[in-house]
């Protein structure tokens with residue numbers, strides 16, 4: 472498992488582009504939370520990362536159980552994390568709310584039994 476690797480690489484690329492550190496931090500937090508959710512709850516995923524002069528976009532498409540009730544999952548403190556995940560420091564139920572807080576646009580689509588897709592956009596200026 473390379474948990475955190477994708478978001479670490481995204482952060483490094485944005486730093487190299489010379490983007491505002493506060494902006495880089497917002498993207499890194501959103502990417503990290505999305506990546507950790509895939510690692511904990513899904514079986515596999517693709518993360519697509521794109522940068523234009525206007526915006527940074529992260530698409531995360533996973534195959535997994537999906538999220539049956541997105542509104543509930545978006546609530547602060549809601550978590551289905553197992554005891555093992557909690558022992559590793561996960562399960563505060565703050566990942567999705569944190570993505571929302573750091574994103575300018577955030578859409579979640581999910582099909583139970585199939586998977587989940589996150590579309591995260593952060594504007595550059």
Ligand SMILES: Nc1ncnc2c1ncn2[C@@H]1O[C@H](COP(=O)(O)OP(=O)(O)OP(=O)(O)O)[C@@H](O)[C@H]1O
Nearest residue numbers: 508512537544550551552561562563564565566567
């Ligand atoms: N990709 C996903 N596939 C299936 N379920 C998910 C996925 N992402 C989140 N969930 C569900 O939504 C809940 C809330 O997610 P969120 O990231 O906010 O909190 P958490 O992962 O439980 O805890 P934290 O992120 O604070 O460690 C999860 O507990 C899980 O039930």
Ligand SMILES: [Mg+2]
Nearest residue numbers: 507508566567
């Ligand atoms: Mg999470």
